[in-house]
Amino acid sequence: MANAPRRWHSVPVDDRGNAVCVIGAGSSGLAAVKNLLEHGFAVDCYDRETGIGGAWNIRHDRSPVYSSTHLISSKPMTQFPDFPLPDHWPDYPHHSQLLAYFERYADHFGLREHIWFGTEVVSADPIENDRWRVRVRPSHGGGAERELSYAAVVVANGHNSHPRTPALPGIEDFRGKVIHSSSYKDAAVLRGKKVLVIGGGNTGCDIAVEAAQQAAGCWHSTRRGYWYAPKYVFGRPADQVNDATQWLPLRLRQWAFHRVLRLTVGDLTRFGLRKPDHKVYETHPIVNSQLVYYVGHGAITPVTDVKRFNARTVEFEDGTEAEPDLVVLATGYAPRFEFLDPGILGANPPRLWLHMFAPRHPTLAVAGLVQPDSGQFPLVHWQTQAIARWLTLRTTNPERAAQIWAGAADRAEWRWTKAKVSATERHWFEVSHVTYLKAVESLLKELTA
Amino acid sequence: MRVLRQRDWSKPVKPVAREVRSALPGDDRYPPLLFVGRPAEFFAEHWLDRCAERGWSAYTVTPRAGRLVGVREHCHDVVQVAASLPRQAVLVGHGPGARWAAAALTRYPARAAVLIDPPARLPDEDVVGPAQVLLVGAAGRALTKAGEHYKVTPTLLSDPRRLTDPSWLYPLEGLLDWLEQTIKPR
Numbered sequence: 177m178a179n180a181p182r183r184w185h186s187v188p189v190d191d192r193g194n195a196v197c198v199i200g201a202g203s204s205g206l207a208a209v210k211n212l213l214e215h216g217f218a219v220d221c222y223d224r225e226t227g228i229g230g231a232w233n234i235r236h237d238r239s240p241v242y243s244s245t246h247l248i249s250s251k252p253m254t255q256f257p258d259f260p261l262p263d264h265w266p267d268y269p270h271h272s273q274l275l276a277y278f279e280r281y282a283d284h285f286g287l288r289e290h291i292w293f294g295t296e297v298v299s300a301d302p303i304e305n306d307r308w309r310v311r312v313r314p315s316h317g318g319g320a321e322r323e324l325s326y327a328a329v330v331v332a333n334g335h336n337s338h339p340r341t342p343a344l345p346g347i348e349d350f351r352g353k354v355i356h357s358s359s360y361k362d363a364a365v366l367r368g369k370k371v372l373v374i375g376g377g378n379t380g381c382d383i384a385v386e387a388a389q390q391a392a393g394c395w396h397s398t399r400r401g402y403w404y405a406p407k408y409v410f411g412r413p414a415d416q417v418n419d420a421t422q423w424l425p426l427r428l429r430q431w432a433f434h435r436v437l438r439l440t441v442g443d444l445t446r447f448g449l450r451k452p453d454h455k456v457y458e459t460h461p462i463v464n465s466q467l468v469y470y471v472g473h474g475a476i477t478p479v480t481d482v483k484r485f486n487a488r489t490v491e492f493e494d495g496t497e498a499e500p501d502l503v504v505l506a507t508g509y510a511p512r513f514e515f516l517d518p519g520i521l522g523a524n525p526p527r528l529w530l531h532m533f534a535p536r537h538p539t540l541a542v543a544g545l546v547q548p549d550s551g552q553f554p555l556v557h558w559q560t561q562a563i564a565r566w567l568t569l570r571t572t573n574p575e576r577a578a579q580i581w582a583g584a585a586d587r588a589e590w591r592w593t594k595a596k597v598s599a600t601e602r603h604w605f606e607v608s609h610v611t612y613l614k615a616v617e618s619l620l621k622e623l624t625a
Numbered sequence: 626m627r628v629l630r631q632r633d634w635s636k637p638v639k640p641v642a643r644e645v646r647s648a649l650p651g652d653d654r655y656p657p658l659l660f661v662g663r664p665a666e667f668f669a670e671h672w673l674d675r676c677a678e679r680g681w682s683a684y685t686v687t688p689r690a691g692r693l694v695g696v697r698e699h700c701h702d703v704v705q706v707a708a709s710l711p712r713q714a715v716l717v718g719h720g721p722g723a724r725w726a727a728a729a730l731t732r733y734p735a736r737a738a739v740l741i742d743p744p745a746r747l748p749d750e751d752v753v754g755p756a757q758v759l760l761v762g763a764a765g766r767a768l769t770k771a772g773e774h775y776k777v778t779p780t781l782l783s784d785p786r787r788l789t790d791p792s793w794l795y796p797l798e799g800l801l802d803w804l805e806q807t808i809k810p811r
Contacts, residue, residue, distance in 0.1 A: 214734060214755055252637040257630070258734050258753055259708050260701075263640035285713055420635035550634075558628055610629065617628035 190324040195220055196567065197300070197310050197326040199515065201291050202230015203553055204544030205332035206278060207256065208560040210285045212330070215564040220326070221287075224296035224315035228282050229275045231336050234361070238337035240379070240509065243362045244386060245271040247551070248378055248463035250413035253609075254551030256281065257558075267413050297515045300329050306539045328539040328567050330560070335511035335545055335605075342507050344374075346485035350503070357383060357506040365502070366391040372490060372500035374482060376402050380506030381464040387504075388466075388475035395490075395498045396467075397479045401450030403433075406465040409440055414463065415550060422610055430455045447471045449478050460547055460606055511545060511605075525604040527588045530615060532559055535585035538570065538577075550609035558616045565623040580622055626751050627731075638701040645706055647684040648673035654810035656736045657682040659714045661703050661729070662722025672797055679801055684710065688725055696748075700728035707733050715739070715804060716756075730756055737807055739800050741782075743771040759803050761796060 194217070198208045201223035212219045225236045234241050247254055247268045255261040259281055265273055282288055296315035303309045308329045313321040339356040347354065355365075357379045363386045371387040373380050376398030387394035409417050421429050433456045445451050447468055470476045480494040490498045511525055518524075521534055521542070528534055531545050541563040544556045570577045592612040658681050660672070676683035688694075688702035703725050707714045713734070718726030719741040727747055730738055734754020743760055745767040752758070752775070760779035762768045772779045780803075782796060 252634045257628075258732060260704060262709065263705055283711060284708070416635045416637070418635075419631060422631055422635075610631075613628050617626075620626060620628070 190322065192218070192220065192324050192326050194218065194327045194571075196328045196330060197222070197297075197308065197324070198330045198332055199297050199300070200230060200332040200334060201225075201228045201282075201293070202332065202334050202544075203232060203278060204334065204556045204560070205230065205330075206282055206287055207553070207556045208330045208332050208543050208563065209287045209290055210281070211557070211560040211564045212567075213285070213287070213290065215568055217564065217567070219290045220324070221291040222295045222297050222312055223291060223293055226293045226316075228288075228291070229278050230334050232271055232274045232278060234271060234275075238358075240336045240358055241271045242357075242360050242379075242382070244382065247274070248407070248461075249415050249551035253415050253419070254553060256553050259284070268407060299515050299517075300331075300540075301517065302520070302537060302540075306537070308539065328541070330541050330543055330563060331513065331516070332543045333513065333515075336509040338510050338512040339505075340508045340510040341505055344482055344485060349487050350485040350490075351487050352501050352503060354503045354505065357504055358509070360504055363387075363390045368392050369501045370499060371395070372397060372498055372503045373506055374503065375506030375508065376400070376462065377460070377506060377508055378462055378464065379508075380504075381462055381467045383504055383506055384476050385464065385466045385470055388470035388473065391502075393477075394475060395477045395479050395500065397482055397492065398450075399481045400454075401444065401452040402459070402462050403437060403452050403456045404441055404444070404468055405437070405456075405461050405463050406440060407463055408465065409436055419550075426457070430457060433457075441468055444468065447478070450480075457549065457608070459603065461549055522588070529584045529587045529590070530559075530562075530592070530612075530619065531605050531607070532563065533566075533584055533588075535588050538581055539567070541566070545605050546612065547603075547606045548609045548612065549606075555607070555609060555612060555616075558613060558620065562616055562619050562623065565620060569623050580619075626753070638698050641689050641702070643686060643689070643702055643706060645684055645686050645709075646673070647682065648677040649682045650677040650680050652680070653682050653712075655681050655804070655808060656712045657684060657710045657714045658804075659703070659707050659710065659716050660685040660722070661688070661716060661718040661726040662720065663687050671794070675794055675797055676801065681801065681804075684714075696724070696728050699725040700732055703729035704733045707735065712736075715808075717741070717800070720744075730758075737804060739803075740771065741796065741800075743767060745770060747771060747774045757807055759800060759807075761800065 196212050196217050196219050198205050198219055198221040201221050205221055206228060209219050209221045227233055231239050233239055250267045251261045261277060294315055295312050298311040298313055300308050300310045308326045309323060310326055311321055311323050313319060339358045341356060360383060366387050367390050369391050370393040371391040372395045373384045373387060374397045384394055384396040405414050407414060471478060479492045479496055483491045483493050488499055513521060520537060528542060532541050534540050543559050546555055548555050592607040592615055658676055673683045686703060686706040688699040713736045715737045716726040716729060716735045717739040723740040723742060724744045726738060726740060730752045731748050731750040735756040738756045739759045742762040758775040758777055760768060760771050760777060761782050764781050768779045
């Protein structure tokens, strides 16, 4: 019998009553735990790692950060609204400071005693009365699986842990080394190599800059032209200057920002970069003061999309060729929810009301599945406040809760951007922080009215 | 509850150096107390020492002063220090300190708060977080209004002016008694 497959009903179910299960103890999970506790819920949080911080902990095997990662949004736009980053830290803190900040947040609000470390959630399934059956097991090595039932589940597993790799023709014949940026930790791997960086996002630009400083040569392949916002304009963090103009109409702000970039960064086509095929605010912003500078030094050669790989060379769409020893795929990440049945969140990426609520499951919420044009954590703080208030209202005033829920399914297709953002998978959950926070604020007011 | 804080995002308060004094007991079963106000006001050493004697870590902060300084800067200074403490703090303020502590309560989820002689003008935003508020002061319109604002019954103190006499520990004992009844030790 020892080797017989165990069926779930042979496992004793541990009924956790009104407690809420939070999946993940990174930035979103910690905010969820803190705000649920603040609203009087019992909380069990599970994290597969042995420490907090999720993506921000460089020692975690799924962490996307590298040794030189700094914030690209400045402090006031990045910190939790009720737990400020210290005054004596710089405008754009280093990832190790962010981890220290989350450690302090966890200690300050006494969150650790509610977190089960080294425990991963195998599955979360809806059962009767809108409750959830959650199966957990030790994430490192053997150990028995446990099964518990919860009143609600908050999914906070992050969306930057599963590398997305595009189809690259001929890559299997290529003799050089190919890595995804998720396994890029330190510039040492670039030294003396001829490097091709594929991908124009913030990580791709950071690695291209490090290659310009450390490698023997660097090609940077992007699909399109981008706007490169500097970290500082007029001597102030660029996002703070930008937020001072939020009251202006979008088109005027786009025009003004284009002018500012023209006067500070310059005409990108002079540097051999392509002209952007979109206006600013229409894709996730690239914040990098150094990329254009190193293109100007000739240390980065901008190239177009890859056409095909050969044994030693790479051909690009514009007819040029490169001979890299090392290829870094900075091609981003895809959201993954292995512990949920695919039908629960709907399509991929999930179509959720306010990027939080699954229309058919009122006791399931996702925290942190947004890509704002600002720091992430203020949005997640208000998301988890809304989730806590929503779960509270369901028990204190079920009728009112049902009224609010009535239109959720139709609103799952809504977007929360001002500019028209491309609807690719990567851009699906991009939000404009002002538009999105206004929507969350009105929901919060509805929930407490 | 103010979710959109354009002014704080685009023009953050300038950092300044702050002096924080403290008296710490051997073990801290309770959350730390943060006394907000001018040191001369009423947190002379024996207030802090008395807190430590009774098992409470006590800290003081004096927000910046100056001609162009408003409640936003005072609030920033208090919240910065509160967030730097090891555990979720209890805010205690007296007179002007009560106004600054009240402002900080709209930005920082304090464990509890004690406002002694609260001012007539209170912030127009809600308290964030779980804080229970104790109001102490002389009977009057300001105290009544504060009671309505925080939805609590104020505690009357016969002669709050004597608070400026630092050797008079009577109100401190009272507020520590209240905190010990309100907050479960760890």
